Amino acid sequence: MPLPVQLSPDVLYAAGAAPSTPLGPFEDSAVAWASWTTLMGFVGLVALALVAAGPAARRAGARPAAAVTVRLSRAAVLLGIAAFPAALTGLAHDASASGGYDYGAAWDSLYDGTNGGRLSGLEVTLVLVGVVLVAPLTVRGIAAGAARVRLLAGGLAAGAVALGTTRFPDAVPDDWGRTSFETLMWMLHLLGGAVWIGGLLGLLLLALPGAIAPADRGVFWPPAIRRFSAAAMGCVAAIALSGLFLYWEHVDGLSQLTSTMYGRVLGVKILIFGTLLLLGAFNQFWLHPRVDALRAGGDRRPLHSLLARKFPAVVAAETVLGLSVLFVAPFLHGSARNQAYQAGLAAHSAVDLDDLPKLPAKAVSASTWVWGTSETLLVIALMVAGYLLSGRLARRRAAGVAASTATAAATGQGDLVEA
Incomplete structure (x- = not known):
């Protein structure tokens, strides 16, 4: 429940205009978007090569394993190199007093002795370390060698820490427990988005001609x-x-999703994320089982057609939506709680808009932990159930296709199977 703020009687005599909560300059969000997409893209591409595409390609043989690693590594190196000027541009924009770009001040701020300078320095340094580690894998001979996993793991670790520095606290916190938990939540948010969105980009690159031999x-x-x-x-x-x-930390009730600028921007972000989830569900419960079924039936022609048309189109749409989420995120300024609270104060007082007080952070109670634990268990259960269900659908469809193929072969009706 919001804590009341005591105002002196001499400021309660007149109503004022509601405080303005603008979105902020488009240029600022574009700079932030470039920094986020390059760094998160690097992390996601390397993670895809390490945990998904790479192991799958090794099952197909040395040639596809090298081809997959080279294509993903080259894209990751390009994004990692681009992340350096993108991060420096963001620092230069923040350092400029006139709203321009002061690259000299940005460069001087790296490792300047302050905690913020150390974090900024680590961000740009570690992403370049990640590039140096992954760069050898752009050569086919090295990509097929034993060093592939170690180089990818090192590059992923460097990129993940570089991403984390953007949300690590730059001052000694008053409440270590709460600050550590907030940092953990931000790491889950950023790394989850990086692996998902960067992985989608990587799958799209692999679906293009020339990556995997027919x-x-x-x-x-x-x-x-x-x-x-x-x-x-x-x-x-x-x-x-x-x-x-x-959401719990920054929003008090669903009404603030429409009554505050923070809430409206968050609402747009949630809608895009929801659409991305729907496309992901389409992939998980229809497209992926269909691919498995076609492969089980030995029907390479429909499989090639499906991969060449429907799969890249769906993944491309998911990638665009993921990048749109990253573009909307920088428009989130402040919190819906404070915006609603300050609007109420301004409507019933003559307090200067620049001096409006803010609500304290929400207090954590036993019920907070109960709700949080329940939500955690529910989300995990839904994800596990969805994965198991999609696997069962794939096996059932594959078994049906295999049976139809065997029947067609026994009766001499041909080997073209429809799944």
């Missing part, structure tokens, strides 16, 4: 998609749980 597609794609689906559902759980915490 003879290897039937062996590569079903396990690759299945592995990524498991990772993506873990990312959805991480984003949902951290998003629920951030």
Whole structure:
């Protein structure tokens, strides 16, 4: 419940205009978007190569394993290199007193002795370390060697810490427990988004011509998609749980989603995220089982057609929506709680808009932990149930296709199977 703020009687005699909560300059959000997309894209592409596409390609043989690693590594290196000027541009924009870009001041702020300077320095340094580690894998001979996993793991660790520095506290906190928990939630939010969105971008790159030889597609794609689906559902759980915490922290009730600028921007973000979830469900419960069924039936022609048309289109749409979420996020300023509270104060007092007080952070109670634990268990249960259900659908469809193929072969009716 909001805590009351005592105002002196001499400021309660007149009503004022509601405080303005603008979205902020479009340029600021574009700069922030470039920084987020490059850094998170690097992390997501490396994670895809390490935990999903790479292991699936190794099952298909040395040639597809090298081809997949090289394509994803080259894209990751490009994004990692771009992340350096993107982060420096953001620092330069913040350092400029006139709203422009002071790159000299931004460069001087790196490792300037302050905690903020150290974090900024670590961000740009670690992403370049990640690039250096992943860069050798752009050569096919090295990508096929034993060092592949170690280089990818090192690059992923460097990129993940670089991403974390954007949300690590830059001052000694008064409440270590709460600050540590908030930082953990932000890490779940950022890493979950990075692995999901960057992974979608990587799948789109692999679906383009020239990445996987036609003879290897039937062996590569079903396990690759299945592995990524498991990772993506873990990312959805991480984003949902951290998003629920951030919602609890910054919003008091559903009415603030429409009555405040923060709430309206958050509402747009939730709508885009919901649409992304629907497309993911389409992939999980229809497209992926269909790919497995076609492969089980030995029907390579429909499988190639499905991968060449429907799969890239759906993944491209998901990638665009994911990038749209990252573009909307920088428009979230302050909190809906404070915006609603300050609007109420301004409507019933003559307090200067620049001096309006803010609500204290919400207090954590026993019921907060009970609700949070319940939500965590529910989200995890839904993700596990969804993954198991989609696997069961895939096996059932594959078994049906295999039986139809056997029947057609026994009766001499041909081997073209419709799934």
